[in-house]
Amino acid sequence: MRGGLWQLGQSITRRLAQGDKKAVARRYFASDAELKKTVVYDFHVANGGKMVPFAGWSMPIQYKDSIMDSTLNCRENGSLFDVSHMCGLSLKGKDSVPFLEKLVIADVAGLAPGTGSLTVFTNEKGGAIDDSVITKVKDDHIYLVVNAGCRDKDLAHIEEHMKAFKAKGGDVSWHIHDERSLLALQIFGCCVIAHSFAPTSCYLFSHDLVMVLLLLRFLQHLTKADLSKMYFGGFQVLDINGVQCFLTRTGYTGEDGFEISIPSESAVDLAKAILEKSEGKIRLTGLGARDSLRLEAGLCLYGNDLEQHITPIEAGLTWAIGKRRRAEGGFLGADVILKQLEEGPKIRRVGFFSSGPPPRSHSEIQDEGGNNIGEVTSGGFSPCLKKNIAIGYVKSGLHKAGTKVKIIIRGKSNEGVVTKMPFVPTKYYKPS
């Protein structure tokens, strides 16, 4: 690591995995109450980042742009996020697919190499331990990213099950990519370029079109890969400017874009290059805006909308359970989940619009007669829609769009209505 990028601090070493022989060095800093720092930390501060504690890390919640403006700009032009606090890891071995299928609800075997999907790690009661994007690199290599706040329990969970699996002769090992950093680049209109020979699909102003084209060319120039053939959920290991990166076409904002896993020593240089090439259109964007974006996209926030006691069925993630797995099960908590599939869950995650103050987590939801029917799990003011939006759980039967509800905020009742999600349409790049 470059000395200039790391402040002085204590170095603590601990072994995170039986399969990973080398110790992983982790730096902790006496200042900021022992918060960890990404390699991009100094770059954030130099660019006006407001750093706040987040899942044990010091992360930028916003920069000079307001959260409102950052959210709007992501959807209009694009954003660059540092998501290095999230934990990337690889599972390798000829049995890595059956191993992972014991732990997640996805049809991993059915994924084509070079593609991925959102999935859920379940506990024995079918509740969500974490959500994760998993990618099949090859049949014997899976790359996945888990949430920063769930890292310790996820790794302990995987390690425990890996021990048992290997004891029975299974061939699987893992590597935790702590030597890498993760940047999320979300770009509006990226998909338009790939079809730019169809004039009717170009709805950008010419200047913006040139900007986006330059940026896409920038990425393609660096990678020599054909990104127009890389669809949402796609994955490639490739060189960007001579550095080996893992590129996943994904994001957690509803926009098109890429998550780029890059060796940490090159992360700041890449961030600078992306920002410079975009001539100010792509803006550094903090976690505050990222949360607004994922809320507008109707996506779950683990710890709010997903918890250990909430199943994927209740969370509206039935689509993430592969067809074969609905028939076969084979993952932790399958009996509970498949029963809910058959009988229907008792509660369901839904979206809301409301008047009055923005709803926040734990606001009570009542029916029009004043009876408790659920709770808000995420909510706020939508910068794009200019109105209140929320995600929450209500009793089954009261989950239809158009159902009128009351949302109780600081003791007062406010009008609300159930609505389908996403609140803001997604723009994933998919084959037409």
Place this chain on the structure above:
Amino acid sequence: MACRQLWASRAASYLRISVFHRSFSNVLNDLKYADSHEWVKVDGNSATVGITDHAQDHLGEVVYVELPEVGATVTQGEGFGAAESVKATSDINSPVSGKVVEVNEKLTSSPALVNTSPYKDGWIIKVEMSDSGELNNLMDSEKYSKFCEEEDSNH
């Protein structure tokens, strides 16, 4: 994926942390200030109340202001309303005790006035004071400026 976090409550306090310092927030000389960042302008027995420039700067763009009813009783140091930004909720405490005689209804449709004009168009309530002696519990502009500097540097 997203991370475990209670945005509303934690973001509210974190957003009050300023890693970098503005040259200075605007502070007017003829007002009195509370340590919870409200201002009060006194005219006889009438007091006009709002949040300070420092407060709106930390809160971010305000999208909703919860207003009390005319006739409500307010107590010095206690909450009478709230200001909501995209990510955070902040109680608004009254710097004086008394009865609300007027509320700024413009804030219902234009809450961002609190950001753009915190000391004028963004005023929140007018109070008929029950005890003007309470004003001695508040800070003048010089003390308040110092208070803000100390608060910012403590993070």
